[in-house]
Amino acid sequence: MSRFSILGCRLRISDERRHIPTWSVVLLILLLSVTSVHAMSGREVYEKLHEVAKKTLDHKMDVSMTLFDKGGGTRNRSLVAYAKRGDGEAYKVLVLFNTPPDLKDVGFLVHARTFADRDLWAYFPEFKKIRRIPTSSQDDSFFGTDFSYDDFGGPANLDDYSFKILKEEVLDGKPCFVVEVTPKIHRKFTRYVSWVAKDLWIHLKIEYYQEKELYREGEFTEVRMVDDIPTAFKGLMANRKTGHKTEFTLEDVQYHTSFPDDLFTQRSLERAGK
């Protein structure tokens, strides 16, 4: 008995069928390949997305953000984010603000044992104190931006969500799966709809809903390959309720960084990574 594994589907060909012409097997494989992509479940789409996300878990990113209020006023933030992948699903993230002056050296630390189990801390130099942050705060605004703590906190636990492919659509010239993601755990949103680029397996667009009401939406553009990892260099997250928007620009990114564990400690958080 021979086994072939194609895109997660196992094809078993018994010894008795070995007389089948080679061309028909090739055709069958091709057909199965095509149908298997179409037949991908929402969960499988997100497993693919996770594979890419895991590759990004050793990184240093310099990010600048511009916050636009409804009246046209703007404010700026700049930060640097470090991440390190551990064993299994474990990872660590350290985010440090450089500007504005009010937020200079304010930091945010994540220690994830698994995608479902993580500890969060924030450091405020003004109080010279580190504070534990409940994971229930993960959907709250990330220091006044329209992004949430979760947006900077690493991959989600897929078992905490259910997935449903709604349709396929071309967005900015890129074919996408449009997936509805519904949390099984308590989140601020009741569901979100995401546009996941086929082949790239990253979000190009995401819409967060509270019941039927769209309250937050994001678009991710200027996707470039960095060390074979697709990376969006621009993003815009808008809050539909408040009219507030946050544009982020990835100024610099390095993958496969392998930072020492010392960088992801409370000591490092207090010292702004220095």
Next chain:
Amino acid sequence: MRLKRVLALCVGLLLFTHAGLLHGGDVFSISGRLSLHGVYAIHDESVEEDPSLTARMEMDWRKSEWLLHSWIEGGWDGTVRSPRGDRAILKSFDEVYQDNTPYLELKELYVERSLAGIDLRIGIQRFSWGRLDEYPVNDLFNPWDYTQFIVRPIEERKIGAPSISASMSKTDWTYQLVWVPWLVPYRLAKPNERWSAVSEGAALSNISGAEVIAQEPDLPAGKLENGSAGLRIQRMGEIEWAVNVFHGYDPRPVFKTTALGVTELDGHLLIDPGFVPSFHRITSLGLDGAMVKGDWSLRGEAAYTFNRAFDIRQELWGYPDTLVSGITPLNPVEIERDTLDYGIAADYRLMEDWMLTLQAQQTVIIDRPSTLFEREIETILWANLSVHWMNQKIESNLNLACNPEHGASMVRPSVYYVFTDSWKAGITGLLLDGPPQSIFGRYAKNDQVEMVVIYSW
């Protein structure tokens, strides 16, 4: 003398680090803040305050394993009523009553060398031990500047202490050792200034034509045995906890009495109020912890302190009913007792941009004598609600505190409008109530409205 030693230390630090900082790639960062404060005193009988214009600048210069850090503050302090005439502008580390304005203060100035997970720091430092926001019970190295009590955040009113510290982190464990070689005294407002806390002194300064001359204490000699030291061991984890031991001078103000002196000079009364700040050594054993439970971030700390000094009730100090010229001896006023302090705090996000912090703490005075104003158990309940509106354009804060044993309370609402990332302006109210010797009641005449403009860079 002590100031000269600190300055010599600073110059030494700069020279010491100069060579190290000249080599390798360096990272330099600078930030600062300019603040203009104006205070409107609500009560006619309260001491007024001039506008203040202060600036602070923080600099970090890092080169490989070396770091030079400084936080310098200075400007015009409107709380000072009679600026000293000697043109000294640098705040010293050996005086309780400091009335220099314009002034310059070294809040922090230290050099650090990091090697193999060990950070060695030498210079003027601030420490933050414990978990409570206000009145932390294990945070004992940095005395407070009580000319800024209540109106400035705790970290801003801390006085930097010339010290040596070593921190070592190993996996989830952090060990910190601190040594402050000599006593740095707390700072108090003079009896004729707005934030003077001793009601007898303030009462004397209200006598028409009288000048109350606050007496500086004789500080303990700068000997090895007069230093303060502490060790803190902290563990990071799902439940974080730390234990610490401190042995040194208690940063809480107490007084000892001498004798009331009244001298009449050209129809003008010169009054020596007869009390001077006093300093006592304590030993304190503390522990603290933090954890997350559901939507709550919980914190707590406790400390058992040996030989903490208290003053007896001021009506027992022996002041005469009517002031007469000459010397009037006063009664001894200090009593030492062990105390147990403990408190818990919780942070809870009510909704996005609404953060509530609740804190309750108590001090138990072991074997309390009836002559103390403080009760056997003293409680402080403290709450803070911070709300940001209009996409963080408006920052509002409501701070409440009460000491139920004495019916003392504080209410401090504030609203800031953020114009840009650099500019913001706000208004803060302050209402204080309680009997004259209570923690808030001693400032009960100081209800005020404060307007602030801040430029940050």
